[in-house]
Amino acid sequence: MSRSRDTGNETMSVDVVIVGAGFAGLSAARRLASTGASVLVLEGRDRVGGRVFSGEVAGVRVDLGGTWVSKRHTAIRELAEQVGCTTVRQFAEGRNTLWFGGKRRTYKGTIPKLSPVALVNMARVQMALDKLAATIDVDAPWESPRAAELDAISFEEWLDRKRARASTRAMMTVVTKVEFGCQPSDVSLLHVLRTIRAFGGIDHMLDAENGMQDERYVQTTQEIAIRLAERLGDRVVTDAPVRRIAQDDHGVTVFTDTARIEAEYAIVTTATEHRADIEFEPALPERALGLAGSWGLGRLSKAFVAYEKPFWRAAGLSGEGVTDTGTVFITFDVSPDPAGPGVMMVFCDPRVFDAHAPEVRRDLVVRQLSDLYGPEAASPIDYIDHRWNIDAFASGGPNPVVAPHASTRYGSALTEPHGRIHWAGTETAGDWTGSMNGAVLTGQRAAEQVAERLRAEAGALA
Template identity: 50%
Template sequence: MAEVVVVGAGFAGLAAARELSRLGRDVVVVEGRDRVGGRSYTGSVGGVPVDFGATFVGPTQDAVLALAAELGVESVPTYGEGKNLIRWRGRVRSYRSTIPRLSILELLDVSRIQWRFDRISKRVPVDQPWASPLAGQLDDISLDAWLRSVHAGASTRDLMAIMARVTWGAEPGDVSMLHAVRYVNAAGGLNRMLDVEGGAQQDRFPAGTQKIADLMAAELGDRVVVGAPVRRITRNPDRTVTVTTAGAEYQAGAVIVAVPPEHRSGIEFDPPLPAEHRELSRHWPQGRLSKAYAAYETPFWRADGHSGESLSDEGPVFITFDCSPGDDGPGVLLGFTDPRSFDPLPGEQRREIALAGFSALFGDAAAHPIDYVDHCWGAEPFSPGGPTAAVPPGAWTAHGRWLRAPVDGIFWAGTETADRLTGFLDGAVRSGLRAADEAHRELARA
């Protein structure tokens, strides 16, 4: 028995449970994985904690930064001193800005497209994007189709493809233009979303983001149950809700489902959810993204005057960051990899091609790490996919209004349901606090 059952022990679910506990509510959290954190998952390479999932935070991400400060988890600036590198059209060049050094015509085209994109995004309300006068037009096409319709050059389209892969784990042709502009608007604009200094990648947690989830779970104690995937949620005639896992049943006055929209369909609802909610789950797919880390005796690229940040138009490594703990070592390179060519390979081959990607950017020294590790989110055995939903054309206007609409004591959380910083850790925390307030108010009315 509990007043509220929370399904999912990621940042959204744990933030909701923590807030409900503070409000005096009796709460239980059930999690299918054998750990807490959800899409925040910290491992190690070369003895250094590294994040396989959510990694960075930045200005305006007040909810997650306040949570981390309250729990005593410190952040540090992402290393960014020196020159960035770009591997482009067979050549490696250096640059010092968010936008890489391209030809004058290419830079003008990038600026033109960014201006048009940001201008459109300001006309799409984050809370109700389907209500924009442009909604139908924008939701009918993909981001790639829009780029082609405004005659974006090949370099601009390739740069936007890198953005789409790291942001949604998808190609520009898979993502609705309405979703793209709504998402960027929720992040505070393209510059805020893409920049390191002053942007969403400005800081990281050297202990790993999962440390925050672990501390939230520790506060809740035995009210957090892991290894308990939810099989069924039953809405009872007496207005209570029964949550059934593989080994237990929980009866509550309300339930918060804090899992990605696609994975709601993995739960049997009795009686079935309204058709609108079922259709939303079918049309709100998760993207896929993978990461590779290599550790070296020292961050040798720093001595060469490089920041560790890079872009590449050749896979599988298409963007990198320096996650080293300091100048003395070990040096740690993070590479985001394209799951289409990366995930199907056996482990040794993944290592080989990831190191080849690092070497193409940072030289032969990158081919000889002291340690290596990677993680393929699309291959996860439980609730696969990441980093967030890659919403296809047509989904927002047809199904978006049901994304977080409650159903008879069932409330929805998760970063996809946030109106600010959707897809980020901050959005996950905000969604949990919002769902906790909704459940608390419903129980008070009942």
């Protein structure tokens, strides 16, 4: 079980110290421990999981952070299976709901049934995105053909050039809000293309059934992290924010508020922008500093609204809804049972959500659900929300918002070791970057790199 350690100015010694107890850090620790290396995971929060975090509404545990897994997410699935966590299919039966231009309509499939002209425009833009995404090297997008050109414009500028209609822009705005927590004007085209390629194309990126939103965990995704940490035991320490990492030719020294840890190597798994919160000696090189300053997380908030039962199903609705205005921009049915309670997961725009008092946030969400699903939505039995913007260790959305030019200028610093310090975390992934699966893969990758260096050093001393 992970636990806080309050032992004054304690000095410890391990082979590898890992910063962050999300899926990247826990996966790295697990892999290194299996090789016989001694490891210590330091987590600044009072909990493990990082950007996966559980809450409760109407007695049902829900995912306030990362939620879904695809069938292709084999790394996170293997970990979850090993600790006894099980999946359930994302409910997607019935018609989806759309609130667009002040009007409500329903539709089947991923893309709303719009006018023939609008559908042609949507299909043309989607095909162009998939075609460009196919040219991107997900491990080093800055080295892709036309990288400088694709990184020089925002996604919105590209939509302008493609003459995207209002309906197409609205859908693409939902994509950037969910995936990056930003507007299309905030993120470079190259970064959007990298994400599309990493997620297996637009269809797989957006689909529930057989797509990125295919399944979720009954026990919640944070429970996977909790059980992984329990197996690591005293190797995981919470309430231990890392303030400074010093290194020389012989090892690293990591400083928290209460301890000094000496190690051969360190693996840092924080979100890219939070690398700047740690003092490094010697200092990070210029490109690495530029990365931390330009790859900041976007903004995203979530709410869950509970009802006696999922009443929308009786009307033939899936609970998946999309809106082009207001606080809410997408909804999903995450009810545990058809008999109830009915639970609606709601993604909220922080710009018109986060600053309000709890009761105002609740009213804003319930009002929009009433527009989407009728008067029954006005009488919930419970409500919970989470504003990631106030999280001190990952203040924002699931992915960094990478503005034009930032990938080509600084992206190569994502995974380049700084002496004895290696990097992990979902944004450092190639395939599945920005997902829980990507986080696991990066933890395993960094662990293998460090394990190889440990073996090489041991061989040199033999």
